[in-house]
Amino acid sequence: MTSTLYDRFYAVNAAVTVSNSMGDITEGKSYQKIEEMYGRLDRLLPQDKAESIRPREWGPDQVRPAHHRPPGMTEDGIERHRLMCTAIIEKGGRVTVWDLARVWIRDINPEYFGILLGNQDRIFYDLLKAGMAPTETGRYADWPGFIGTCKMMLPVGLVNACDPRQAALDALDTGRLKDSPHRAFNFALEVCAAVAAGCAEALRPGATVERVIGEALSHLSASPRAEVEAALAWTGEVEDVWALRPLFAEKYHNRPTSNAVEVLAAGLSILRMVEGDTHQAILASVNFGRDCDCISYVAAGLSAALHGLGSTPREWLDIVEEELKTDPYTVSRRSLEDTAQGLYQAMLNEMERSQARIAELQAQIR
Numbered sequence: 001m002t003s004t005l006y007d008r009f010y011a012v013n014a015a016v017t018v019s020n021s022m023g024d025i026t027e028g029k030s031y032q033k034i035e036e037m038y039g040r041l042d043r044l045l046p047q048d049k050a051e052s053i054r055p056r057e058w059g060p061d062q063v064r065p066a067h068h069r070p071p072g073m074t075e076d077g078i079e080r081h082r083l084m085c086t087a088i089i090e091k092g093g094r095v096t097v098w099d100l101a102r103v104w105i106r107d108i109n110p111e112y113f114g115i116l117l118g119n120q121d122r123i124f125y126d127l128l129k130a131g132m133a134p135t136e137t138g139r140y141a142d143w144p145g146f147i148g149t150c151k152m153m154l155p156v157g158l159v160n161a162c163d164p165r166q167a168a169l170d171a172l173d174t175g176r177l178k179d180s181p182h183r184a185f186n187f188a189l190e191v192c193a194a195v196a197a198g199c200a201e202a203l204r205p206g207a208t209v210e211r212v213i214g215e216a217l218s219h220l221s222a223s224p225r226a227e228v229e230a231a232l233a234w235t236g237e238v239e240d241v242w243a244l245r246p247l248f249a250e251k252y253h254n255r256p257t258s259n260a261v262e263v264l265a266a267g268l269s270i271l272r273m274v275e276g277d278t279h280q281a282i283l284a285s286v287n288f289g290r291d292c293d294c295i296s297y298v299a300a301g302l303s304a305a306l307h308g309l310g311s312t313p314r315e316w317l318d319i320v321e322e323e324l325k326t327d328p329y330t331v332s333r334r335s336l337e338d339t340a341q342g343l344y345q346a347m348l349n350e351m352e353r354s355q356a357r358i359a360e361l362q363a364q365i366r
Contacts, residue, residue: 008305013340015301040283047073049115093346115329164196171196175192207306212306241280244269
């Protein structure tokens with residue numbers, strides 16, 4: 001599997017895994033604090049997470065056990081991404097929220113909640129285990145409207161390569177496992193559709209940064225679209241991607257750092273400023289401030305779908321691959337290459353199904 005298209009499948013999975021690990025270090029910090037601590041972060045670092053307990057009046061306390069994260073270990077977003085990859089690979093094509101739910105029930109070890117997968121994910125796992133339909137679990141999101149649901153949508157774009165409309169529909173369906181549109185000002189599922197469709201668009205022949213951005217925007221309703229477009233307007237007013245940081249920091253000061261619309265706005269703005277250069281998208285995202293690892297999922301993932309890995313250091317990929325082999329907490333130790341091959345084959349299967357359907361229709365039209 002050496003085609004340009006396969007290379008981009010590999011690049012998407014590799015880029016978001018690397019940037020998630022790197023951005024986990026800076027997640028939640030201001031860009032000023034990141035500069036104070038690291039200058040500009042350009043390497044994968046280890047972490048030691050201390051135990052924390054968040055008491056809850058209803059249900060179990062949210063516990064994060066103390067643990068060590070070696071360089072290359074990721075966190076909750078890539079765990080959900082891997083669960084989606086598994087569902088698509090095993091189905092051999094597009095999946096529904098029901099397919100995804102079965103993988104969640106089977107592959108998640110509940111003893112590890114709070115380490116990589118977050119305690120917020122336990123709510124959906126427990127509801128699924130109790131027998132609730134996965135079309136309903138998202139109504140009970142602990143953090144509705146946040147970006148976490150989106151961080152499993154790039155594989156949906158990959159399996160629907162060159163078909164952004166279907167990618168968006170599949171994202172709206174599978175996203176219901178973790179969020180719901182039935183709350184005011186919750187645009188998380190729209191952002192899921194935007195990211196999946198943007199990825200599918202990026203894989204089309206002749207795709208450009210502007211076409212990807214335009215496709216993503218087309219899946220947003222008026223309010224989130226206006227917010228994202230306002231941020232994109234800044235890209236025409238600043239000299240480089242680093243000058244965006246204070247503008248975002250000022251606008252979103254004292255707001256929750258993981259709001260889906262903000263993260264999409266930042267990710268698309270970085271994508272435009274670095275002109276789809278994956279290496280630069282990673283560096284800009286993990287140093288951007290606020291929800292760095294989630295911003296990188298959008299910016300680096302869409303850049304990789306457009307242009308592949310480019311000059312992204314091979315050393316970063318090697319570190320991630322080595323860590324995966326022995327990761328005691330992850331839902332999947334499937335290698336970057338095996339994941340890319342599985343997703344690529346699922347896409348080929350969908351292509352063959354589409355060709356057969358078209359042939360059947362044409363035979364009757366004639």
